[in-house]
Every structure is written in structure tokens, then in C-alpha cells.
Amino acid sequence: MKVTVTVMLKDGVLDPQGKAIGHALAGLGFAGIGEVRAGKVIELDLAETDPTRARAAAETMARKLLANTVIERFDIAVGGA
Amino acid sequence: MRVGIVVFPGINRERDMAIALERAAGHAPRMIWHRETDLAGLDLVVIPGGFSFGDYLRCGAMAAQSPVMTAVRAHATRGGYVLGVCNGFQILTEAGMLPGALLRNAGLRFLSRDCHLRVERADTVFTRHYQQGEVFRAPMAHGDGNYFADEATLDRLEGEGLVAFRYATPAGELTPEANPNGSARAIAGLYSPNLRVLGLMPHPENLVDPLLGGEDGKPLFASLAEAFAA
Numbered sequence: 390m391k392v393t394v395t396v397m398l399k400d401g402v403l404d405p406q407g408k409a410i411g412h413a414l415a416g417l418g419f420a421g422i423g424e425v426r427a428g429k430v431i432e433l434d435l436a437e438t439d440p441t442r443a444r445a446a447a448e449t450m451a452r453k454l455l456a457n458t459v460i461e462r463f464d465i466a467v468g469g470a
Numbered sequence: 471m472r473v474g475i476v477v478f479p480g481i482n483r484e485r486d487m488a489i490a491l492e493r494a495a496g497h498a499p500r501m502i503w504h505r506e507t508d509l510a511g512l513d514l515v516v517i518p519g520g521f522s523f524g525d526y527l528r529c530g531a532m533a534a535q536s537p538v539m540t541a542v543r544a545h546a547t548r549g550g551y552v553l554g555v556c557n558g559f560q561i562l563t564e565a566g567m568l569p570g571a572l573l574r575n576a577g578l579r580f581l582s583r584d585c586h587l588r589v590e591r592a593d594t595v596f597t598r599h600y601q602q603g604e605v606f607r608a609p610m611a612h613g614d615g616n617y618f619a620d621e622a623t624l625d626r627l628e629g630e631g632l633v634a635f636r637y638a639t640p641a642g643e644l645t646p647e648a649n650p651n652g653s654a655r656a657i658a659g660l661y662s663p664n665l666r667v668l669g670l671m672p673h674p675e676n677l678v679d680p681l682l683g684g685e686d687g688k689p690l691f692a693s694l695a696e697a698f699a700a
Contacts, residue, residue: 402618403652405578429527454535457528457564459571460618 397428471698473499481520490675494691519556530560559669570619576652580613588638599689606686608672615671617653634659
């Protein structure tokens with residue numbers, strides 16, 4: 390089953406990449422842009438078919454490798470075939 | 471001095487490090503491939519700079535999970551000495567052996583230039599050939615060297631005297647201009663609580679020969695050679 394892990398820098402951790410994207414969008418003439426934050430999306434195709442266990446497995450993977458919890462937070466979405 | 475240099479795929483400063491260590495110690499260090507796990511008999515394990523595993527996911531994230539790092543952690547737990555430079559520092563933080571993390575440089579650019587480091591303490595195995603407060607020049611070459619830790623961790627590091635080096639002006643002042651990657655409290659290098667693990671972003675190993683423009687990095691290697699001259 391498909392599990393999507395979204396990794397973002399924690400609030401309060403400076404995201405210069407997000408800032409640069411915001412500046413570039415403003416430069417293109419897009420108005421009203423507040424804070425821009427950039428992150429990563431990691432899609433996992435797991436053999437596990439139980440959503441609860443799939444989420445638990447992805448959470449362990451996120452804590453161990455996919456995210457650095459000193460600076461990043463993560464969200465897990467379970468779904469799809 | 472019995473030294474091993476850990477080599478991961480994508481590491482590229484291991485030979486510079488080997489030259490600096492060999493000149494100081496008089497013999498060549500052992501090169502350790504990342505799948506090896508036997509570090510027996512080594513005084514010092516060095517994790518050099520480069521781009522291990524292509525910096526995939528996060529700088530040092532993949533290398534921190536490799537078999538040799540379990541052995542490096544055990545070596546440190548036994549009281550062994552560890553030096554991590556640049557990517558090596560990133561790997562040590564990813565492996566949880568030093569606190570905090572190294573973020574993208576505040577200015578977003580990869581910085582390849584010289585910087586000046588202020589020696590915060592000269593009573594460790596790594597720095598006894600420097601003076602406290604002395605400033606030395608070191609090349610830097612990184613895109614992710616912006617040291618980050620939460621305020622409580624930063625306060626603890628300062629309180630326990632674990633800051634090894636800070637980015638400073640040649641006169642030793644801390645200014646925003648002298649801290650090119652935006653590191654918290656201008657931290658360029660850190661010790662573990664037992665002062666046996668040192669991680670730093672700049673490259674003292676790249677300034678050990680007048681032909682390369684100076685010998686500012688030499689005292690670090692001389693300190694180590696003297697400490698382990700047995």
C-alpha cells in the first residue's frame with residue numbers, strides 16, 4: 390500500500406530556500422505571498438496491507454531516516470492501492 | 471598515532487586528510503571502507519569531507535546509517551577519539567554523536583573560500599598547539615554549514631565549554647560578516663562532553679603546506695600527533 394511521508398522544516402527553523410522561492414514568485418508579479426516553506430515528499434510502496442501497521446512502519450522509518458527530527462517534522466498519509 | 475580514515479562513496483577529501491595526518495605522524499593512516507566494522511587498535515577515527523552518497527536526502531543522512539558508523543559509535547563509547555570535518559561533521563550530527571544539525575547556508579550559496587576560526591579552548595587533544603583565543607585561517611567548502619540547535623542546547627554547549635571553534639574576524643571578533651553561513655552563535659566546531667569527539671565545518675587539513683598558501687591547520691595535526699605519540 391502506498392504511504393506518503395511529507396517532511397518539512399520545523400516552524401522556527403530558517404528556510405532560506407522557501408524564502409528564495411517567495412522572492413522569485415514576487416519577482417514574477419504574484420502578489421500577496423506570505424511565508425513560503427519548501428519540503429520533501431517521499432512516496433513509499435509498502436507490502437503491508439493494514440493501514441494502521443503501514444502508518445506505524447512509515448513513522449518508524451521517518452524517525453530513523455526520512456526526517457531529522459532536530460530540524461524537521463513529518464506528516465504521514467496512508468492510502469491508494 | 472594509529473589513525474583510520476573512514477571512506478564513504480562520494481567522499482573526496484580523504485587523501486588531503488591522509489597527507490596532513492601522515493606529515494604530522496610520520497606514517498600513513500589506515501583507510502577504512504564504509505562496510506568495514508573493525509576499528510580495533512585505533513586511537514583516532516577521522517571522517518573526512520566530501521559528499522557521501524551524493525548528499526541524498528540530507529547531507530550525511532545515508533552515511534550515518536552505514537555499518538562503519540555503528541563501529542565508530544562503539545569506538546567513541548569506549549573513549550576513542552573521533553574527528554569529523556565538513557561532511558564528517560554533518561555525519562556525526564546525523565548519527566547523533568554531536569547535537570544539532572547543519573542547515574543550508576543562510577545565503578543559500580555554496581561557499582568555497584577562506585574563513586577565520588577562533589580557538590575557544592586550547593586544552594584538548596585537538597588544540598593544544600594553538601593558544602586559547604588564537605585565530606587561524608581555514609578554507610571552507612560547503613553548501614550546508616549553518617549550525618542549528620535549539621536555544622537550550624546552545625546554552626548547554628556554551629555552559630559546558632563544548633564549542634571548539636567560532637567563525638571570527640582575523641582579530642577574533644564575532645561579526646555577522648565573519649560568519650558567512652549564518653551559524654548559530656558563530657559555531658564552526660563542537661566537542662562531545664568528554665572532549666574526544668570533534669566536528670567542524672572548515673578544512674584545517676587543506677592548509678598544512680606553504681605551497682597551498684599557509685600552514686594554519688598544522689597545529690591541529692601536530693597536537694594529535696603529540697597526544698598519540700606512542
